[in-house]
Amino acid sequence: MVIDDPLDFEGEVDPLLSAPRPTKRKKIIGLDDLLIDYCAAGKDELKASAAKSKGRPNGYNSDDEDKQVTEKEINFCKFVDDCEEKAKALDPGEDVPLWGQKVFGCQKSPSILNGTGVENCQLLQSFCGDEHLGFDLEIEQGEGFLEGMLMDGWLLKLVLVYGSVEDSIASWTLTKSLYSSNKKLQDSASEFWGSLLSLNEDDKPLVNFGYFPSYSILKGAILNYEYLNGDPCTNARTSETAVAGTSNDGPPQNITAWLRIVSACCKIRQMHPVFSTSEAEDLLVIVISLFLDRQLEGLLLIMGDCLNSLGLYFNTSEWESSCLMVAESISKRVRMDLNCLRIVDCITGTNDRSKFLRSQLALQLLKNSFGLKVANIEKILKSVTSVNVKEKECNFFMLYLYLVLMDNLLFSSDAFRNKPAITEAWRNYLRNCSMQIGCTDWRFYASKVRNKASYLLQGVISKKPGGGGSTSSQ
Structure with missing residues (x-):
């Protein structure tokens, strides 16, 4: 071994030294290079498609493939139709309609609004004969004057102060409550009657009066609203005339007042039994049937209160038999x-x-x-x-x-x-x-x-x- 020759380990590559970096690629690729690459890729795809076409029969074209796809779509649609038919066979019934039945038809024009006779009441006579009022009131203007007093609340205040009410005034306000198309007048009349039928702490009326709402009046009102008395499922009968200012078809606008008066009459049975047992049963059937009308869903609280009041109107000895009569009547209607x-x-x-x-x-x-x-x-x-x-x-x-x-x-x-x-x-x-x-x-x-x-x-x-x-x- 020559002294000047390198040692054995000096000729080895140092593993700690990093490998030489590859030569950098051009950062800018020319359009010619891209075109060459694209053409080369296209040739490869053509070769691959040609190799696949060797195994296909002669005369193959894209139309055959489209026909196959169309046939598959047709078969799939048939399969879906078969599944639907089988599902219909398992489900023969039609879609179940939602609950709801028509309870009211076209409303009739109430003849009771004409000739109420309120212009002859003593209250108006006293106003007309008093020269210290500061204004002239004619008899012909009497009803309009009373309507203004009723809507402003003065009529109720006068009745409460005097402690009594004339029969003509009571009858007139009840008629306005059940038939008036004026919403404010209707609400004022309902409030007036609600106060008349209220009892004090001693279970005595706040005002002395001898005129009470009767079953015939309330039943006549609900029939004037074209309540379908026999079967709520029947079509509404077309009446000759409709109540002025109201729609010809649908729930009556006075039904709220009707419900409140019926409820108030039930709460004073200890003082004055307004309805007989059979009459209360009929009214209970009517109120229950109102729950079938979807257009009355906004009155559920009022209808529920009237329903509970009618249920509590019966004596303990009457309730069991009356409940059976009501249930039988309702079951025949539904x-x-x-x-x-x-x-x-x-x-x-x-x-x-x-x-x-x-x-x-x-x-x-x-x-x-x-x-x-x-x-x-x-x-x-x-x-x-x-x-x-x-x-x-x-x-x-x-x-x-x-x-x-x-x-x-x-x-x-x-x-x-x-x-x-x-x-x-x-x-x-x-x-x-x-x-x-x-x-x-x-x-x-x-x-x-x-x-x-x-x-x-x-x-x-x-x-x-x-x-x-x-x-x-x-």
Whole structure:
């Protein structure tokens, strides 16, 4: 080894030294280079497409591919149509309409507005004969003068000061309340009568008067509003004339005043029984049927107050038989659809009478639906629980109605809470409905029946004798 020669390790590449950097690419690419690259890529695609076309039959073109796509689309559309037809076969019923029935038709022109005779009242005579009033009042201007006093509140103040009211004044204000198209005059007359029918702390009237609203007057007013007395489902009859200033069709604008006066008359029964038992039953049927009119939804509070007042109007000895008469009358007017659930749910009172009425309504509706001559709870329960949810012909919509009505029947009142056999049979059927109907069951209303049964089952388990009201809701 020569002394001047390099050592062995001096010729090795130092691993700590970085590798030499590659030569930098041109930052600027010319258009010619881009064109060359594009042409080269196009040639590669042409070669690939040519290689694929070798395996295809002669005469292939793009039209054949379009036809294949069109055929696939047609087949897919047929498949979708078949699925829809199968779904319709499972769901033969049409879309269920929402609840709501027509309760009022075209209103008649009230002849009672003409010739009220109020111009001959002593109050106007005293104003006309007094020379110290500072103005001349003619007899012909008397009614207009009284209307101004009524709307300004002075007529009520005068009556309260004197402590009495003439029959002609009372009759005139009642007529204005029930028939006037002037909203301010109508409200003032309703307030006037509300004060007359109010009682003080000693359950005595604030004002002495001998004229009271009668059933004939109130029933005549509701008929003038073209209330469909026989069947709310029938078409509205076209009357010859309509009330001036009101629409020809739809709910009357004076229905609010009518409800308030009926409610006020019920609250003074201890002082003066305005209605007989049969008359109160008829008025209760009318008020309940008003809940079917969707155009009256804004008056739910007023209708609910009138409904509760009528329910409390009956004596304890009268209520059970009267409740049965009302339930039978309502059940004949309402068809077995969502309207029957609406009728039951509108009885929202928490007192025992409201609960009993709700239970009796459900009982009569179920009795009529199954064609039973006698409303026997055991027969009704057997008829409901005999519905087999596994059958293809099972009417799930009707079963949904049965579930809600049956729950109201059993648990709105305490009549059946202490009958364990009935409660256990109902609980078992609800359990079967919730478990035997699959989540993928496409039959009409099947999923709603399953969900409703599960919901009601939890309520039945949690209910105890003397507990809360119904769990049903639409």
